[in-house]
């Protein structure tokens with residue numbers, strides 16, 4: 073069955089790898105804060121791009137809802153709320169603006185989008201997938217990022233029970249993946265980066281996890297080494 077899929081944070085990294093992977097068999101709309109001319113990675117010509125900055129969560133929700141209506145999409149089989157950001161801190165959290173930004177992008181916009189997109193998902197008896205992180209349990213150098221992902225974990229537990237029988241809800245917690253996120257956050261992973269999971273492999277693990285609808289799921293090194301990116305049911 074050809075699906076209608078929306079992926080936020082689809083202008084780079086894991087979100088774009090997932091979108092490219094799914095775009096051969098499904099209709100995929102992706103979002104990001106940058107202009108489409110600033111997309112530097114391979115971008116399938118089948119994808120629909122919508123510029124919507126989640127730094128202003130309410131404006132982003134409005135833009136995305138309008139884009140769905142404009143495209144004539146009346147239902148969504150899958151929504152992947154993947155957009156995310158973080159910043160590394162050494163000694164103290166003294167940058168209040170970055171705290172606000174991180175919470176707005178990672179948490180507030182994700183919550184508002186979940187609520188707004190419910191009618192689209194309910195029509196298709198679809199699946200909402202929220203992208204957390206293995207950092208949701210707390211991570212040195214990334215306290216605010218970890219807090220936002222921990223909050224998403226709790227949000228999904230509540231929503232999964234509230235929407236049961238109508239819309240499936242899951243949270244996926246990726247492990248370290250070779251994207252630009254760490255550099256953007258001001259963190260150099262050094263030689264450790266060489267063992268990070270490739271975005272295309274993470275996208276494969278995500279597709280299989282989405283198809284299973286299970287939650288919560290860690291998409292960690294262990295899962296990867298056990299064949300998580302080559303074994304699973306496709307969407």
Ligand SMILES: NC(=O)c1ccc[n+]([C@@H]2O[C@H](COP(=O)([O-])OP(=O)(O)OC[C@H]3O[C@@H](n4cnc5c(N)ncnc54)[C@H](OP(=O)(O)O)[C@@H]3O)[C@@H](O)[C@H]2O)c1
Nearest residue numbers: 081083084085086104105106126155156205248249251253
């Ligand atoms: N890489 C890892 O090791 C890792 C591990 C665990 C979890 N994750 C999670 O995986 C998700 C994707 O991260 P990634 O590694 O693929 O990093 P990435 O390449 O930096 O991608 C982040 C995506 O989020 C979007 N985004 C960031 N700020 C935004 C804003 N203000 N408004 C709208 N969109 C915004 C970016 O779009 P623009 O650049 O166009 O704004 C981009 O498409 C994130 O939720 C991240 O927390 C990553």
